Amino acid sequence: MKNVPTLDIRRYDSDRDAFVAELGAAYREFGFCCISGHGIDPALVDGAYDAFKRFFALPAETKMKYHVPGSGGARGYTPFKVETAKDSSYPDLKEFWHVGREIPRDSKFADVMPPNLWPEEVPDFKAYGYGLFEALDQLGTRVLRALALHIGLPESYFEDKTDQGNSILRPIHYPPITEDNIPNVRAGAHEDINFITLLVGASAEGLEVLTREGQWLPITTRGDAIVVNIGDMLQRLTNHVYPSTTHRVVNPQNENARKPRYSVPFFLHPNPDVVLDPLPQCVTPDNPSRYDTSMTSHEYLMQRLREIKLI
Template structure:
């Protein structure tokens, strides 16, 4: 499997991007509209937050799933027994957020959500007729005014030797949602499952924006758009002392959206959250 970057400004960008999503479950965009300066600023400000005790004032809400998830309550990937070595904050416009960080992250959420909706419209445009027939409604309408789209600020702390044996920063998993929008993290480690037992390193280059299919779009498309497995491996040597920050936006449909004969968006999400143990 090869991930080829598509120029966002190219006249056939939409077609090439959707072809990549169909073939690999991933699309890579270059010359995209997400500001590197803004993302770098967010990384620095939230690194300070994760380094502080203030994060504990925002312990996650078990009902709404907003706020701070510590390493003690973070996810255990489906099929694994060890928790991932990570902590994170769930940002929703309606949820809690430190006041000093709110404006910057709110602006980023708005602009990235707009881009994600545009990319979903590309998927809709280039879905074959037999695939479009499976959609219970237009893909773009599934996310109209959705309050479920999640921005996760992820912090993988430095490794200090106290980690459980065989635990890694993010065990192999697939995302739950429709599309995930991911600017480059500040450190490498992301890998995509290739053919057989192979894993492909995703370059830590801000010029590339990574977009991947989530399980909900796989379900809605009858498998035409595959939700590809990915993971974040542990650093080696001196890099073990470095934190890693990443900023995935998970584009979610409204809860009542019918994905298939088996699931609504709400029932699918609830099932997966139980599997993740959060």
């Protein structure tokens, strides 16, 4: 069976052409790749997971202090069974928190990127949460450099398009499955909305990606590897050269289903005013443009948040 490859990003500096070719091939085939050698401090990852677990262990009424109704969960806490995968009849079995980019409040994007909330009950949540946000943001920028080169763009093409991106770090808690008759999926089959998603600490089983052949392929990482996948915005911008692949989180078929599962994806978004029209480099006679309407990334985000019932 084919597997999603793990590539060492240090090769971008030591063996660039080959690394870019292998990375591009992985994304064209799977829409997913695992990235090792990134240099993110394991103590930052472990400390962040520990802080997030302490928050999710708080009483429900305490957590609800940080829920902002009507905001689409843009910042703070979203309780269980709110988000629903597009076209799914069951809400996802998860609660989560959103950390966003810290921007000046006089920024032109301030109206669509609200200030962060921080739980006072977990004093180190902010330092670990924003530290991990920044580390994954920087790693995502490095991955985008290689993706740009692979499709014939300048290495720095994406940098001024993501430097104020509406990106989100999302600590998630999937509770233990205690009943036998509920749907066997913790997060329904879906594609991500954003440019790329970086998932740190995906060592727990459950993540599966749908291959071109229609098979569900499990992904678990080893060592420091981080799962990085393409989202719908980058799929649109690259005219489907980089596919946004359907994936889901299923309950393990063993005693781990009775344990809680924690996950911390980072959704790297473009700046809200980036226009997602297919790039000329990605439009060819064999791959004519698939989109005839212009959309900014913020317009696209709002459309999708309505579809998944967050707004």
